[in-house]
Amino acid sequence: MSRPVGRARRAFGSGDFRAKAAMCLLVLLLLFAAGCAKDGIIEDVSNVARLDDVPVKTVVVWHTYSDEENRIFEETVIPAFERANPGIRIEAVRQSSNQEYQAALIARASANKTPDVVRLDYAWIPRFASHGLLEPLDGYPGYAEVAAKTGDRLLELNRIGNRTYGLPLNMNTKAAIYNRALLEASGQKQPPDSLRTLVDVARERHWILGMSGLEMWQSLPYFFALGGKLSDPSFARTDGYLNGEDSVRAAETMASLFREGVLNPNLLNGAGDLWTEIYEGRKVLMMDEGPWYYSILLNVANPKADLTRLTVAAPFPSDGANGPIVGGESLVMTRGAAYKAEAWTFIRWMMRPETQTEMFGAGLIPTNADALAAAKAGGASTTYMDAFLKGIEHAYYRPPLPRWNEIDKRYEEAMEDIFLGTRDVRDILNEASAAIDRVLAEPRGASSGAGTP
């Protein structure tokens, strides 16, 4: 029989291995010891009830505010609310906005372990509501009063079936941002109202219009402005609209402008650095972007350039019926909220004109009519915000469909094919329209899991 010798035998008492095992043990011991480090029996003194305490209920709020928005929210808005409502404490949890966040929220909601209030993108609400994860808000006391100040078009974005699941908290849209020097050199005293005029200027001087991508949010303003249509007014079908004569012509014009180099020639390979080129270069005449372009770049520690001097913002030029898409966030209450009445109190507080005016300080456009009027009257008309405030009046409101992302994807794929120029534009739009209509024909499932408060 063979016998073990040499290294294998030495391995029995290998000092190296023992040292590593000892290290692992030490880590574990330290972790357990950390748990025993408390001085007293009470672990969290703030959570222990006292005789003279008013019972405090904690409402958990998840949001995706940016740095500056979060500063106002946590340092001004929440303290003011807690002072006015001593029985309610707000636990605000900041999240990053991405697809994983959406999936995490759905997973938590499926197990009824959600935060009480969530600030959700308008586009996410139909999906959450159709899964029965949100609480309808229209039955809560004072809803009618809040709704009257918000306006029906915005509320419509949060309405699935005949129930309203969210209150629009802030809104935005894209505006056209021009290179001031190029605009002046072109002899235009004001930014043009028509995209066709702008195209002529850019074509003549070999300048670029900075469309940033092919998703609806990025390309629909150009498609609409050139006369394209998406659907019938109720978004029940796209046949005859998306593949209609006007739309085919608009899509062909976009593709030919792209091939000419007028519409961002880098569109299919990353779009380029439009944020810098719009003020630094001598080629990009206009790009489209939301108000955050200014609110972010003007608030960085050492701004690279004086954007207000180098650029001009104006509503997106359009020859069609619609402008860019309306975006924004709503406040929703989750179906599994622990303190629904208190959560509603907080939602109402956020909808007040005073609160929305505070948040407007960080560039969030109010949805409350009084706050919006105050913003316009308060000098916003002399700043870059004016372009966005005016642009919203003609913006396009997406229908609240749970499967909107699929429709967006079909549209984007069609645009990709059109810009690549591999097939006939009419055929591509016919296929896209048929695919979208199939999605629309399937049961919406909008109120399948939804109930009453």
Add this chain to the structure above:
Amino acid sequence: MQTSLLGKTAVYAVILVGALLFLFPFVYMILTTFFLGTNTLPKPNEVFHVTPNFANYETVWNKNHFTTYFMNSVIVTSVAMVGSLFLGALTAYGFSRFPFPGKEFVFRIFLLTMMIPGVINIIPQFVTIKGLGLVNTYWGLWLVYIAGGVVGNMFFLRGFFESIPKELEESVLIDGGGSWRIFWNIYLPQSLPAMGTLAIFIFQGTWEEYFLALTLIKSEALRTLPIAILMFNDKYATNYGQIFAASMIALLPVILIYMAFQKKFVQSGFNEGGVKG
């Protein structure tokens, strides 16, 4: 066989170009961390003229509870790594050395579970963790990280364990040792190269894990590092200087762990000469 000078030069040139290609994005990333207010990536001509400074590192270290999340990640990852290695090794030992009914069938079922994407598991995992009352605790994270890694780790180690000569076990049996002694004193030390490699994989996988931590952990105080890094990524804009600086800090422990265990990669043939005849 002698290689000609020309051949050698060509080989080294290819290696050098390859290394530069791989290094360039990393160097670009490091240089970008020296820029302030970078909502767009700096251009190559700017990148190579930047003055090194640590302003972004200082900012991220003090922002978004970065230090707390860093220490949270150290705790979560250390325990998950030790637990995963230990349980994975035990399972691999069982599968490589003990005959039991349906062994291959169970093994194949185990492999099948590896084909299911993690995102599909998230809801059942969350419901289970909630049922155990472990939502918003590290115990919940450890349970999934350790249990979820058993199959992959076992698959990785089983082959190494099967290559260890049976005769080494017999020496323990002769000295009066049992199965545990064989595992602890033969299998673990003999498979250190594999364990070292696996330790790096587990550490890296757990250190960078975002989705489960995001779903399971509710309190800001308990969050882990990947969540902190993504907090620098605003909805509408990314501050590349800050996010790259945060990523560089997060990368340091991975590099350290790699340096600690990388020797084990090249130490092959632990049991060569261990058996005579």
